[in-house]
Amino acid sequence: MSSKTATVDELRNLIRTSQFPPQSKLPSERDLAAQLRVSRSTLRSAMGALEAEGEVWRHVGKGTFVGKRPPEGREVFPLPADLTNPTEVMEVRLILEPQIADMAARRATINDISFMKQCLEKGEAAKDTATYEMWDGALHRAIAEAARNTLLLALFSAVNAIREHAVWGQLKEATLNDQRRRRYSMQHKNLVRAIERRDAVDCQRLMREHLAAVRDDMLNI
């Protein structure tokens, strides 16, 4: 088996075993090449093969992402991240996401709910903060997708992208600890259960409580 074919299989396996949520960004070419112990040119050619299979897609200048390329216009639109701040972002999340959770309770498919449960499990099993946050983000996005409103999802994605931006500085790393992670995991679990029993009112309340806890922890209120 050629080095390229072996690398394609290893990469496919890495992605399929859900190390990375759909539409998440893969590690850099250099890091992946080091992890799989292949040259960067072998890695690049294996990525090309996976791209052709629709397992990953490349966003020029931004990196390689898991899954199929989103339809034109569905990518995150840029918000003026340099003009906002964590207090504003949490205020906006507390407006959008409780309503999103309410809608998700009424519109989520069984498939949506299965994926939310998968995000919960992966988040709980996460051995480091970065992996936990990846699945935390994937869960919130899955709920937003389940609300079945393209425009609302675009707003959610734009706000969400800011959380990965310099605006946050070291806030997340500095304020997330094991105790808080356990609390958020419990809140996430209750939320997904409420979506499953289609309790829109409870979903709204649970999401509001969860985000208020995140805000208070993060901004030291």
Place this chain on the structure above:
Amino acid sequence: MSSKTATVDELRNLIRTSQFPPQSKLPSERDLAAQLRVSRSTLRSAMGALEAEGEVWRHVGKGTFVGKRPPEGREVFPLPADLTNPTEVMEVRLILEPQIADMAARRATINDISFMKQCLEKGEAAKDTATYEMWDGALHRAIAEAARNTLLLALFSAVNAIREHAVWGQLKEATLNDQRRRRYSMQHKNLVRAIERRDAVDCQRLMREHLAAVRDDMLNI
């Protein structure tokens, strides 16, 4: 007095007497030149003078707008307007704007409230639908600005821009009549009064009722 100086004065007057709300788009060069009975080159040179005074600013490819150029990054960011529809837009407005009105009740300055009242008067005095809608839009924006959250204002602006997009088709023109305009004007007035007495709960309720009426009229629910 040269033709240019006279045109500058007439144009400045047209803008200052608030024919057009701040940041609204001026009519085309051709229409303005016809209205003021000057050549297009005279008009263009008068516009240049007003731009230098900070009375108007030009957005390349989009037209000329009233007021000062917004700071970099404060312009409306584009949303995927071709992928959404009026039902989604009204659903999103019903999530954002009642909360915005709630925040405006607690954060609006006296100046904000004066400008809201001016929008009410101009809207009521409007002789045609286009002018009414311009002041209707200016009032909703004034409330969003009074909520004092840059990120929320950016989301509001993006959603608002969609209303001027082809997605609406003839919906607005086809569903707005005198009776509805009177009802909306009354709702707007009650809303501004509630902002003035700082009644956040009532503001939230009044904005929700207003937008639910607009939605029901427009989508024939």
